Amino acid sequence: MSRVELDLDPVTHLTADAIGQPGQRVFYLQGTQDERVVTLLVEKIQIQSLAEGLDDFLKEVFERFPDLSADSDAYDEAKMRILPPVDPLFRAGELGLGYDSDRDLVCLIAKEILSGEMEPDDASVVRFWATRSQMRAMTQWGLDVASHGRPICPQCGEPMDPAGHFCPKKNGHKH
Numbered sequence: 001m002s003r004v005e006l007d008l009d010p011v012t013h014l015t016a017d018a019i020g021q022p023g024q025r026v027f028y029l030q031g032t033q034d035e036r037v038v039t040l041l042v043e044k045i046q047i048q049s050l051a052e053g054l055d056d057f058l059k060e061v062f063e064r065f066p067d068l069s070a071d072s073d074a075y076d077e078a079k080m081r082i083l084p085p086v087d088p089l090f091r092a093g094e095l096g097l098g099y100d101s102d103r104d105l106v107c108l109i110a111k112e113i114l115s116g117e118m119e120p121d122d123a124s125v126v127r128f129w130a131t132r133s134q135m136r137a138m139t140q141w142g143l144d145v146a147s148h149g150r151p152i153c154p155q156c157g158e159p160m161d162p163a164g165h166f167c168p169k170k171n172g173h174k175h
């Protein structure tokens with residue numbers, strides 16, 4: 001794939017979501033700008049650390065710009081589900097945050113993960129420009145999705161596969 005560099009400036013919508021059976025879910029970041037949809041592959045842990053990183057980041061923004069209005073992490077679940085077609089542009093490696101104080105917009109910078117012979121300059125980049133509340137809603141929803149994992153077995157405390165669970169407390173019998 002040749003290198004791409006895209007700016008969704010600003011996004012009309014931003015979300016993170018997972019698709020697949022519990023235990024085998026694949027996580028995505030998706031930004032929309034009008035008709036344009038950009039989807040990236042991410043790991044669950046990247047969503048979780050992004051949520052933490054955003055908290056710290058916005059704390060610093062508020063220290064520098066104390067007059068900013070409060071932001072909100074409220075989201076409408078019906079709008080947070082990923083939109084088809086799910087055709088990821090690349091798998092994200094590094095995720096970074098920036099802030100444009102003139103426009104009060106947060107920039108989520110997603111760089112393609114390096115593989116094989118790729119040099120850092122070969123990595124594609126997508127920048128999603130979003131309001132503070134859009135970013136908060138995305139990470140809050142992403143955290144909620146990430147925590148909806150497999151149900152826990154009441155016998156052994158291990159996560160249960162929907163296809164069946166071989167419980168060590170029951171000598172490996174399916175239950």
Ligand SMILES: [Zn+2]
Nearest residue numbers: 153155156167
């Ligand atoms: Zn069990």
